Amino acid sequence: MASLSHKYIMAAAGVFLMLFLVSHLATNLLLLAGDGGKSFDNAVEFLLTNPAVKIMEYVLFAGFIIHIIIGLIIEVHNRKSRPVSYHVSVKSDTSAFSKFMIHSGVIIFIFLLVHLYHFFFVKLGLVEPYGGAQSAHDFYPMVVETFKNPVYSIGYIISFLFLGFHLKHAFQSAFQSFGLNHDKYMPAIKFVGTVYALIIALGFSIIPLYFMLIY
Amino acid sequence: MNLKLKIWRQKNAAQKGKFETYSLQEVSPEMSFLQMLDYLNDQLIAKGDEPVHFDHDCREGICGSCGLYINGRPHGPLRNTTTCELHMREFKEGSTIVIEPWRSKSFPVIKDLVVDRTAFDKIIQAGGFVNTNTGVAQDANTTPINKIVSDRAFDAAVCVGCGACVAACKNSSAMLFVAAKVSQMAMLPQGKVEAADRVEKMVHEMDEQGFGFCSNTYGCEFDCPKGISVEFIAQMNREFFSARVCKQNHS
Ligand code: FES
Numbered sequence: 038m039a040s041l042s043h044k045y046i047m048a049a050a051g052v053f054l055m056l057f058l059v060s061h062l063a064t065n066l067l068l069l070a071g072d073g074g075k076s077f078d079n080a081v082e083f084l085l086t087n088p089a090v091k092i093m094e095y096v097l098f099a100g101f102i103i104h105i106i107i108g109l110i111i112e113v114h115n116r117k118s119r120p121v122s123y124h125v126s127v128k129s130d131t132s133a134f135s136k137f138m139i140h141s142g143v144i145i146f147i148f149l150l151v152h153l154y155h156f157f158f159v160k161l162g163l164v165e166p167y168g169g170a171q172s173a174h175d176f177y178p179m180v181v182e183t184f185k186n187p188v189y190s191i192g193y194i195i196s197f198l199f200l201g202f203h204l205k206h207a208f209q210s211a212f213q214s215f216g217l218n219h220d221k222y223m224p225a226i227k228f229v230g231t232v233y234a235l236i237i238a239l240g241f242s243i244i245p246l247y248f249m250l251i252y
Numbered sequence: 253m254n255l256k257l258k259i260w261r262q263k264n265a266a267q268k269g270k271f272e273t274y275s276l277q278e279v280s281p282e283m284s285f286l287q288m289l290d291y292l293n294d295q296l297i298a299k300g301d302e303p304v305h306f307d308h309d310c311r312e313g314i315c316g317s318c319g320l321y322i323n324g325r326p327h328g329p330l331r332n333t334t335t336c337e338l339h340m341r342e343f344k345e346g347s348t349i350v351i352e353p354w355r356s357k358s359f360p361v362i363k364d365l366v367v368d369r370t371a372f373d374k375i376i377q378a379g380g381f382v383n384t385n386t387g388v389a390q391d392a393n394t395t396p397i398n399k400i401v402s403d404r405a406f407d408a409a410v411c412v413g414c415g416a417c418v419a420a421c422k423n424s425s426a427m428l429f430v431a432a433k434v435s436q437m438a439m440l441p442q443g444k445v446e447a448a449d450r451v452e453k454m455v456h457e458m459d460e461q462g463f464g465f466c467s468n469t470y471g472c473e474f475d476c477p478k479g480i481s482v483e484f485i486a487q488m489n490r491e492f493f494s495a496r497v498c499k500q501n502h503s
Contacts, residue, residue, distance in 0.1 A: 039455055040425075040465045041492045111465045115423035118357050118464035124260075124271065125350050128324035129420040129471035136422055136469060210468040216490030218483050 043107055048214035050104040051207050055233070057097055058204075062240045069247055074177030081176050085160075105146065112139045134206040141203040148196035155183055184248035194242045201238030208233055253279050253340065256348040257292065259304055262361050265368075269361065271350075281341035285328060286311060286318060288340050305364040311336040313477065316412030319419065320365055321352040326416035326475045334414065334477040354415050356424040358461045371461040372413050372429060378457035379450040380433045386442050401439055408436035410478040417472035417480075423464030428472035430458050431488035432480050438491055448495035455492055 064084070067077040084090050134141070158164040159173050166173050168182025183189050208230030212218060217226075255276045262269025276292055283291065286308050293303035309315040313334040320335045322328035328338045343349060351365060359367040386392070409432070417428035434451050437443030443450075466485065473482045 039492070039496075040459050040463075041455055041489060042496075043465055044489065045493065111423075111467065115425075115464040115467070118424040118462060119355050120357050121355050123321065123324065123352055123355055124258075125321075125324035125352070127420060127422060127471060129326075129474045131422075131469040131471040131474065135467065138467065206468070213468045213482070213486050214489060216486045216488075216493060218486030220481075220483065223483075 043111055044214040046103060047107045047111070048211040050100045050107070052211050053096075053100045054104060055204065055208065055211075057100070058237050062237060065241065065244055068177075068180060068244055074180075077177055077180075078175075081174070085174055101149070105142075108139065108142055132206060134202045135210070138203060138206060141199040144196060144199040145203060148193070148200075151189075151192070155179070181248060181252070184245045185252075187249055190245035190249050193245050197238045197241045200241075201234045204234035204237055205231055253281060253343070253345045255279055255288075255340075255343065255346070258348060258350045259365070260352045260361075261304070261364055262353075263363065265360055265362055269364075279340055281339065283340045284311070284336055285320070285322070285338040285340065286336050305366050307366045308336060313337045314412060316414035319354055319367075319414045319416055321354060321419055323350055326354070326419040327414075327477050331474070332477060332479045334412070337477075354419040356415075356418050356463070358424070358426070358463050359415060359418065367415075369413075369415055371463070372415065372426070374461055375426070375430055375454055375457045376413075376433065379446070379453035380437070382437060382442050382446070384442055384445060395441055397440060405436050405439040408432040408439070408480065408484050411436075411476075411480055412478060414477060416475050416477055418463065420471040420475035421464065421466075422469055422471060423467055425466045425472075426458050426461070426463040427466040427485050427488070428476060428480055428482065430454050431482075431484040434491060435484040435487045438487070447491060448499050451488060451491040452495050452499075455488075 064077070064080045067080050068074070070076045154164060156176065156179065159166055159170075159179065162173055166175065166179065168178040168180075170176070170178045184193075209223070209227045212223075212226050257274045257276055258271050259274065260269055261272045274292060274296075276288070276295075279288055279291065286306070289304060289306055296303045306318070306320060308318045311318070313336060316334070318335040319326060320328070322335070322338075327333060327335045328342065330338055330342055353359075353361050353365045354367045356367075358371040359369055362368050387394075411429060411432035413429060415426075415429070418424050418426050421427075434447075434454055437450065438447040468482075468485075470482050473480065
């Protein structure tokens, strides 16, 4: 497969995942409604019963897997492209985030595994419901239980900080990969990307803070 | 000025190299970087030592052969400047300058600071040319080209093929070089005809030569001595995409 095709696939999967993050954040913010989880439960109920969501779940897994596998292929290939490294490492001014995509990616991946264990595996029946949940679909008590654990919550916030770094580069990078770079629009795209990264990182992070400190 | 030079010395492609340190006295701040190396070599030759090998030709920033990796920057600390146009006044008295060859699997070291850039020639041979007869000089004036378009094509055409983009890139990717060549010709009427074919062939050859994959870190743009913009990489991404998706197969 051509080098550029890797870029297109990476970017397409990335854009899909970025859209997913928005919908996931919207659902999660319902946890802050202060209604004992009613609105959150309603949203969960909808997501668990809607057939379109069921299909999207498979697409989502495919998106993650493709993004991760292509990312690893690129990383391995790139490492091989410079067998002898420099004595003085490259000082060219590039955004720090762009240099550490694989590192932030690995941190996000580890988070993803923990996240799957806590919620998706419960849904599949591989892990017993906890936190006083009535059933494997009764997520609100489980959310409260996990977020009250400061170790989990701090790990969660750190992961989202790294996701923010990842997205800061990713957003404009996706445009560039599809050839959508124009000096008239790129500054605006970069700005929106920064705002997007901030919203995702902060939006997800205030939820554990709420459960740890206020709830 | 007095300087300490830490230079990569390597007998040939097969042997392992190592850094050698030299102290150089009374370097004039007005010397170009290459003149400074000439000055060092004069002294080495006088002592009967092997001079430091480095690539150079025009010494006026147009041939692209003088790439050296100086203190962690291709072509040294000054932006938009080739090594031959860099002057010693950019360095501090008494400082140590580390000089390395370009590092990339696709640019093997031949000797000391000289690397083999055949990979770039191969990419050009794959499609970096125009097959149509463009006539003699005055014929160029009979082909109407929008000034904005011709200026932009020229912005890409200033690429001297030095390889600094590969040297600067954390992935050792040649995208900026290939993008400049692809874009320059795709924008002009004479080159447009073969644009789809050209981008596919050149990208294919770039991959064959083992360059890394671009991850949009833009280090190439920062260190390009000719200030070529990564917008051309975006243009190549578009050209390649449409070539792949829309190209009609002729049977
Ligand atoms: S020697 Fe020709 S560009 Fe430097």
